[in-house]
Amino acid sequence: MSYTVSPKLLALIGATLLGVFLVQMDSTMVNIALESFRRDFHTDLSTVQWVSTAYLLAMAAVIPVAGWAINRFGGRTAWLTSLALFTLGSLLCGLAWSAGSLIAMRAIQGMGGGMLMPLFQTIVARRAGRQLGPAMALVGVPLLLGPVLGPVLGGVLTDGPGWRWIFLVNLPLCAVAAWAAVRVMPAEHIDRPARLDLLGLALLSPALVDIVWGLSRAGADGGFGAATVLALAAGIGLLAWFVVHALRAAEPIVDLRLFRSRNFAAAAALMFLGMVALLGTLLLIPLYYQEVHGFTPLHAGLLMAPNGVGSALSLTFAGRLTNRYGVRPVALTGSLLLLGVALALTQLSAGTSQWVLAPLIALGGLGFGAVLVPAQSSIFGGLPRESLPHATTAVRVFQQVGGSFGIAALAVSLQRGAAGARDLAELGDAFGHAFWWSAGASALMLVPVLLFRRAQQNAPARTAPGHSEMSLDQ
Structure with a gap:
């Protein structure tokens, strides 16, 4: 049994690791700049907090789509499409002209970023074979180090060239990640494209959004208000409905x-x-x-x-x-x-x-x-x-x-x-x-x-x- 990662697998992990690392860092970099957003856009803190919340909710909403996308279009196409959407969102965030526009652009960025992590794990796991243990160690790099390095880099960029560079710095790095993915990720032939479980998607995505929003709101408010309880109850209800549906469906999401x-x-x-x-x-x-x-x-x-x-x-x-x-x-x-x-x-x-x-x-x-x-x-x-x-x-x-x-x-x-x-x-x-x-x-x-x-x-x-x-x- 091999305890190391082969050069081909290492190249594949390296090509995809950069995109996922950027997504994980963006989750925490922005928190450092919230005060700068409030000051530059002349708004209150409760409004600019939606810059982080919109990203988090968009990431949660698209998680169920990732599994279907890789079975429908193949790993390389799904990966490059998600990376392109994350890059577009980063560019639009860097050009934002108001708090509302920044919140909307963060949602676009989160939709692209939300699929990259599950796609990354699937692509690597499919090709790891007997090198699964060492490969999973490398898969854990963005999850462990991204939240640690994000606040540091966010502080450096916000105090230096300005908060817009928190987003604009992604552009050249995403271009490198896309080039590397095209070079090392093989094209796939899909014999039987997967069907999209529309009912499952309509149940699971809103359930995750409700639960994540409710928990985020409870953390921000320091307690469970009426809106928070309602969101959590709706999310749990939809999740229970999804469980019943998924156990009966032939091809659940x-x-x-x-x-x-x-x-x-x-x-x-x-x-x-x-x-x-x-x-x-x-x-x-x-x-x-x-x-x-x-x-x-x-x-x-x-x-x-x-x-x-x-x-x-x-x-x-x-x-x-x-x-x-x-x-x-x-x-x-x-x-x-x-x-x-x-x-x-x-x-x-x-x-x-x-x-x-x-x-x-x-x-x-x-x-x-x-x-x-x-x-x-x-x-x-x-x-x-x-x-x-x-x-x-x-x-x-x-x-x-x-x-x-x-x-x-x-x-x-x-x-x-x-x-x-x-x-x-x-x-x-x-x-x-x-x-x-x-x-x-x-x-x-x-x-x-x-x-x-x-x-x-x-x-x-x-x-x-x-x-x-x-x-x-x-």
Whole structure:
């Protein structure tokens, strides 16, 4: 069994990695510039917050389309079309003349970006074969490092040439990504184009938008108002209707029958809980630095660098260890590491030094990488190739909703604790108490980890009879 990635597969990952990395960074870069948007467009903060919300909602809405698109048009066509839409949205955002126009253009950008991550995972998983473990480590790079580097780059561009360059910097990089994809991504012949499940799409996309919006609104408001509860109820209702439909449909837009596999269901649950645990560090620590210690956004972003170091180390070794020892030992180690870090962070106070936080932040990145890589390997290993688009769509749904739930839970907890804080000491304690949500999610991660089959290995994806897709496994 190979523990390294072949040159052809590495070239494919490199060609597609840049586009996904830009999408992940754009999710966090813009948050640094919200005050600049408010000032330049002479509007209020509640309006400019829709610049981030519109992007998030558009990404959630198009996730179900990705699986159908790759089965209908092929990987290269679907990838280049999504990348072109993301590039167009970036250009229009850079040229925005008002808050309303920027919000609308961010929705276009999010529609293109929302499909790139599931397409990326499907394209790589289909071609990884026995190199699945190391390949999944590379697939985790944008998910782990994008949110860390985004605030830093966003602060540099906003303080330097201006906020428009947060979007315009994407243009040459997207052009390079498109050129590289054309060079290394083989064209595909689709024997039987997939049918679009219109009813499933009409149910799942609005369900995700309602749930993500409701959770985002709860986080921003610090509680659950009438509109938030209504949106969440509508989203959950539509999601339940979709489940009933998908279990009966011959070709659903997301095949829920995959969850009959214990390993697949456990990995999906692990991804959801892992996103809740990850957001504790990525969301609360920069805010803690700014609110309690008075650091600038750029300074706070730079202090998150240890998370990137820990993630890089984890991605270097997690794939090889997963291939060698299986999913359960690596994921269990990562979960215990995340739990230990979260419990330590519950003791956060106004007097906590950045030199104490730095190693904890690094260990958090190390732990999440050790969970992410085996979880993704378990999801994709052994699936027939025609099922991979359904698997990646399901994974992205769990990641998106898990991240939104994590943000809402932590933000509501923090705002309720901070509302009664009379000084910095009590404010610091409020941050520590919020980390109990991360600790709880980390503890719950042990349940799906223990459900993994003990002897599971990373089997290559099986090729369906008559499938003409080229393999890059060597």
